Amino acid sequence: MKKVIKQTTKKYLFVWSVLIYPTILFLIFYVGVNLNSFALAFQKIDAVTSVRTWIWFDNFKLFFKMLAEDLQLQRSVINSLKTYILCFVISFPLMILFSFYVYKNFFLSKVFRLVLMVPAVVSSFIMGLLFQKFVQVGMPAFFLQYFDKEIPNFMRDSRYTFGTTIFYAIWISFSSSILLIPNAMKEVPEEVIESAELDGVGFFKELWFMTIPLISPTLTTLIVVGISGIFSNVGPVHMFYMYSAYPEVYNVGYYILVKTMTESTYTLYPQLATMGIMFTLVLAPVTIAVKVILEKYSPFEERKKKNNSKAVMRVRRNEAK
Amino acid sequence: MKRNNIFKLRFENMFFVLIMIILIIYSLSLLLPIVWTVISSFKGIIDYEVNPFGWPKKFIFSNYLEIPAMMEVNVKATNGNVVRYGMLPMVLNSFILAGLPPLVVLFFTTLVAYVVSKYNFAGKNFIFNLGIIVMIIPIVGNLPSAMMVAKTLGTYNNIFLQIILAPSNIFGMNFLIMYGTFKSIPWEYAESAQIDGAGDWTVMIRIMLPMVIPTFAVLFTLSFLGSWNDYLTPMIWLPSYPNLAYGLYYFQYNASQLGATMPHILAGFILVMIPTSILFLLMQRLIMSKFTVGGLKG
Structure with missing residues (x-):
């Protein structure tokens, strides 16, 4: 008995000696920061003395007023949603198709995998700057030199700026998935694929009925993480325009970043914290709901259940024998 | 029936040919700006102005x-x-900021992933679920608060504190990957070491951690690549310690004041991307094989 207690104590000492440092930091810099943010939402800060006083729901009233009147904030919200939806609708199916192409080792797949990794290697930052210079300088020069035609400045003409940021976000989005998804596809048991091939199952059916269901946990992770970033992602806006972006390209992440970084005092912080809480309150349930729904109705779960029931049947059959 | 199958096969082939064509166009679109940058970086300003898209004279x-x-x-x-x-x-600064904070964070991520995946203790499930919640619950707009806390505690613009306090949030994709990696390692290795008298620390340091070195190396490389090119973190949190990405970002905005031309800026882009490209090429095979993420369940 004594020995068991000693062993358990030793185990707990070991576990907590590992966990203690990250836990303390987490409590200060994650929990503490977010509690402070929550408190800020109910306070105001004096511009001169920096003293914080409680004003309860005044910031929330102001937030709703801003949401109704501030065109910039309205546009930021719409742009954040538009960016996510457009990127998801266009990128996600292509991501899966590109990954399947690479996974099946079709023609030139190794070359494609390497090239698609370029934004991760060169980094999205450098790719962003290259893109910016290419669109601003290279492309107009190309059209002028070879077609004698002037094209609009897609980075500066307000009719095209938002479209250009969306295009960039989609253009750059495949590099991480081309690592993740084909590797997840490799986990699909070979026997399953081989038996399907023997039955004459084509690539479409293989992708739709076997590969996608079996990699659905990975896809769920990507979707859920993507949704959780809708209102916090700055996207390429800061990289392209620093703190002086065109109103047309603002999103919520950029809106909060600009207000935080360009204010010399803390006075605006409570309003921004309130804004953060409100957007979190909207987005958190959506993210959790999407996670729960995707996991509940995941074909992977159904397959697992089927396999489990098959295994149970097998055991019972053996027992009966 | 046979004709039907042939039709299907042709249709499928055509579809994947179409995907191949899209991939070719997309690949060219990725390579074209890079090729243009490399070529233009070797031009003189007059050559660049007269012939911006051609081969350098x-x-x-x-x-x-x-x-x-x-x-x-x-x-x-x-x-x-x-x-x-x-x-x-x-x-x-680039080497310090890209090397040390990711190393410290990843070290603690690995340790936490190890104990959570291999030990049964009260709070184990809570920690794993907390990791998932932290990863998926969007906390919008806590930048002002984080800024206030950092300034109050003196971590703002303090490179030493930023490094040692880096593991303040070890949760995320890396945690999931490390957790999955440890889960896939049989505990029998540890048991046989324990029979020989090894304690928890010995098992972790001498048996378990060496087994995850390849995954650790991949995650560190990817973190290094990300941090090497991260201009926003030094700009917000360490304004007195600009790294190369920060410098390049300012340089391309203020190039004309610094007497630089477009070919200079483009040469700067190439110089910054060289170290990361070399590192990636060296680690390419390992990265391609080790980077997998599962679901959000324990």
């Missing part, structure tokens, strides 16, 4: 040699004085 290497003298950033030092930062200290 004469390859000028001096653009690359002139960059270190041109790439300068004026920053406010921690004592309040304005200091001119050259390229060399920025390179040093």
Whole structure:
């Protein structure tokens, strides 16, 4: 008995000696920061003395007023949603198709995998700057030199700026998935694929009925993480325009970043914290709901259940024998 | 029936040919700006102005040699004085910021993933679920609060504290990957070591951690690549310690004031991407094979 207690104590000492440092930091810099943010939402800060006083729901009233009147904030919200939806609708199916192409080792797949990794290697930052210079300088020069035609400045003409940021976000989005998804596809048991091939199952059916269901946990992770970033992602806006972006390209992440970084005092912080809480309150349930729904109705779960029931049947059959 | 199958096969082939064509166009679109940048970086300014999209009349290497003298950033030092930062200290900051914080974070991520995946203790499930919640619950707009806390505690603009306090949030994709990696390692290795008298620390350091070195190396490489090119973190949290990405970002905005031309800027892009490209090429095989993420369940 004594020995068991000693062993358990030793185990707990070991576990907590590992966990203690990250836990303390987490409590200060994650929990503490977010509690402070929550408190800020109910306070105001004096511009001169920096003293914080409680004003309860005044910031929330102001937030709703801003949401109704501030065109910039309205546009930021719409742009954040538009960016996510457009990127998801266009990128996600292509991501899966590109990954399947690479996974099946079709023609030139190794070359494609390497090239698609370029934004991760060169980094999205450098790719962003290259893109910016290419669109601003290279492309107009190309059209002028070879077609004698002037094209609009897609980075500066307000009719095209938002479209250009969306295009960039989609253009750059495949590099991480081309690592993740084909590797997840490799986990699909070979026997399953081989038996399907023997039955004459084509690539479409293989992708739709076997590969996608079996990699659905990975896809769920990507979707859920993507949704959780809708209102916090700055996207390429800061990289392209620093703190002086065109109103047309603002999103919520950029809106909060600009207000935080360009204010010399803390006075605006409570309003921004309130804004953060409100957007979190909207987005958190959506993210959790999407996670729960995707996991509940995941074909992977159904397959697992089927396999489990098959295994149970097998055991019972053996027992009966 | 047979004809039907042939039709299907052709249709499928056509579909994947279409995907191949899209991939070719997309690949070219990725390579074209890079090729244009490389070619233009070797041009003189007149050659570039006259012939911006053609082959250089004469390859000028001096653009690359002139960059270190041109790439300068004026920053406010921690004592309040304005200091001119050259390229060399920025390179040093890049190595420090891309190397140390990711290393410290990943080290603690690995340790936490190990105990959560291999030990049964009260709170184990809570920690795993907390990791998932932290990863998926969007906390919008806590930047002002984080800024206030950092300034109050003195971690703002303090490179040493930023490094040692880096593991403040070890949760995320890396945690999931490490957790999955440890889950896939049989506990029998540890048991046989324990029979030989090894304690928990010995098992972890001498048996378990060496087994995840390849995954650790991949995650560190990816974190290094990300941090090397991260200009926003030093700009927000360490304004007195500009790294190369920060320098390049300012340089391309203020190029004309610094006497730089477009070919100089493009040469600067190439110089910054060289170290990460080499590192990636060296680690490519390992990265391609080890980077997998499962679901969000324990």
